[in-house]
Amino acid sequence: MHISLGLTDEQVLEMYRYMLMTRKLDDRMWLLNRAGSIPFAISCQGHEAIHMGVAYTLNHEKDWVCPYYRDLGLMLALGQTCRDQLLFAFARKEDPNSGGRQMPGHFGDRRFRILSGSSPVGTQVLHAVGIAYGGRLTGSDHVVFTSCGEGSANQGDFHEACNFAGVHRLPVIFMVENNKYAISVPLRKQVAGESIAARANGYGFPGVTVDGTDVFAVYQAMKEAVDRARRGEGPTLIEAVTYRLQPHSSDDDDSSYRSRDEVDLAKKRDPIQLFRNYLVEQGLLSDDYEHRVIARITKEINEATEYAEQAPDPDPSDLYRYIYATDEGR
DSSP states (O other), rough: OTTTTTTOHHHHHHHHHHHHHHHHHHHHHEEEEEETTTSSSOOOOOHHHHHHHHHTSTTTTTTTEEOOOOOOOHHHHTOOOHHHHHHHHTTTTOEEEEEEEESOOOOBGGGGGGGEEEEEEEEHHHHHHHHHHHHHTTOOOEEEEEEETGGGGGHHHHHHHHHHHHHHTOEEEEEEEESSTTEEEEGGGTTTTTGGGGHHHHSSSOOEEEEEEEHHHHHHHHHHHHHHTTTEEEOOOEEOOOOSOOSSSSSSOOOGGGGGHHHHHHTOOOHHHHHHHHHHHTTOOOOHHHHHHHHHHHHHHHHHHHHHHHOOOGGGGGGTTTSOOSSTOO
């Protein structure tokens, strides 16, 4: 399958490594939160296949990304490290996302053209359209990827962004990571028409629903969308259907709105296990190789945790930096 899509053996093994790294880093942040070491954690478990399907279709030298808070794996595949993410979780001065100013999940890194996110969900889709329109005005050929949950797709920001992008045929890819719950609100109480992708028809561009637990399904849809955008054919809306395997955040008790049987059933479609099964069937993944990869990831996360725990806090004198206009740096 991967060869027919243009992916090499090395690339799919790298995808698997990033998926494992994402899951183990996510687990570490949950543990740190439960131990009282970090104040907040928000999980991406169940979304890892989406992240890899996206990362391997973008041009990392020129394309822009306006992510949402569950895109940890995408951030790692774009170039951020476990140390970057743990500095973020501990709100340290060296945190490249915000210098310790933002909560975890509010990604932003100018090194990799990742636009800083904001707590009001869905605002990033409007920013993505603005970046795409700016590229049109300046003659740039970059593609802009933006993502959100299905709950955010029910807000006015999403409609305005899609409508403007459709009218101007902008090179934007809207990814809705549909994990069935807007915090505690199930999909059936959010969307009467069931399909988010079907809305694209009203905006004048294609919409497609894919299995978000299947790396290759996401990759194929993304590649077609990226190619369309680069040809000047406008936006695409991709609805990647998956399931959130953990509570919404460390402050959420998901047992109040979904049963353990439901969660256990969803775990049978864990994207990491599904991808592992494929790699084993193809003769690409051995137990020895996997053990060595896990050992390296564990070592990296342990060292990153130790570094972040001891890293300095932000300087209080910098509290108002970037808030008010100054002559600094002119």
